[in-house]
Amino acid sequence: MLRLIYTSVQTPGFDRQAFEQLCEQASRNNQRLGITGLLLSNGMEFMQCLEGPKDTVASVYRKILLDSRHSDIRLLVSEDTDCLLFTAWSMMGLGTKPQSVLSGESIAYTLLDHRLYRPWKSLGLGAGDLIYEYAKVKAELEKAGEMGLLSKVFDVF
Numbered sequence: 001m002l003r004l005i006y007t008s009v010q011t012p013g014f015d016r017q018a019f020e021q022l023c024e025q026a027s028r029n030n031q032r033l034g035i036t037g038l039l040l041s042n043g044m045e046f047m048q049c050l051e052g053p054k055d056t057v058a059s060v061y062r063k064i065l066l067d068s069r070h071s072d073i074r075l076l077v078s079e080d081t082d083c084l085l086f087t088a089w090s091m092m093g094l095g096t097k098p099q100s101v102l103s104g105e106s107i108a109y110t111l112l113d114h115r116l117y118r119p120w121k122s123l124g125l126g127a128g129d130l131i132y133e134y135a136k137v138k139a140e141l142e143k144a145g146e147m148g149l150l151s152k153v154f155d156v157f
């Protein structure tokens with residue numbers, strides 16, 4: 001299996017509704033393809049983790065690179081793995097604190113400051129490591145889902 005983690009910058013005008021539509025599209029396709037992952041948005045940037053069969057992930061990533069809804073795509077992690085972080089999440093969309101609240105901060109810092117999990121706020125993690133931290137609180141997020149808080153796009157700020 002292959003895991004990719006990247007960040008990118010949203011095209012101006014990309015709004016909450018567009019994010020919900022994107023998560024729906026991605027989730028629908030990924031379910032069919034056997035891909036799982038997480039898509040984070042702070043309203044200005046994305047961070048995504050894609051995992052699944054190597055060739056399938058690579059071909060979806062090639063499509064994603066060409067998508068006009070974002071630019072400045074930076075691949076942070078590309079690794080072989082036997083252990084999927086986001087099993088059963090065909091593409092969970094998480095909306096985080098808007099970047100404007102923390103002017104000048106990158107998505108890494110914005111994402112660190114959310115209401116479910118804070119201990120790593122001061123750990124100085126690399127940007128890609130954030131995804132692994134979300135994987136650790138997946139059970140917590142799923143529990144929130146059982147309580148009815150988890151919709152297609154789930155706000156974590």
Ligand SMILES: Cc1cc2nc3c(=O)[nH]c(=O)nc-3n(C[C@H](O)[C@H](O)[C@H](O)COP(=O)(O)O)c2cc1C
Nearest residue numbers: 025026027029030046048060063064067069070091
């Ligand atoms: C940030 C971002 C993340 C995306 N993630 C996925 C994804 O996980 N799976 C997917 O199939 N398409 C994803 N897409 C959409 C693809 O770029 C592309 O539009 C889509 O795969 C086209 O397939 P379709 O026309 O058959 O729906 C993403 C696009 C963006 C901008």
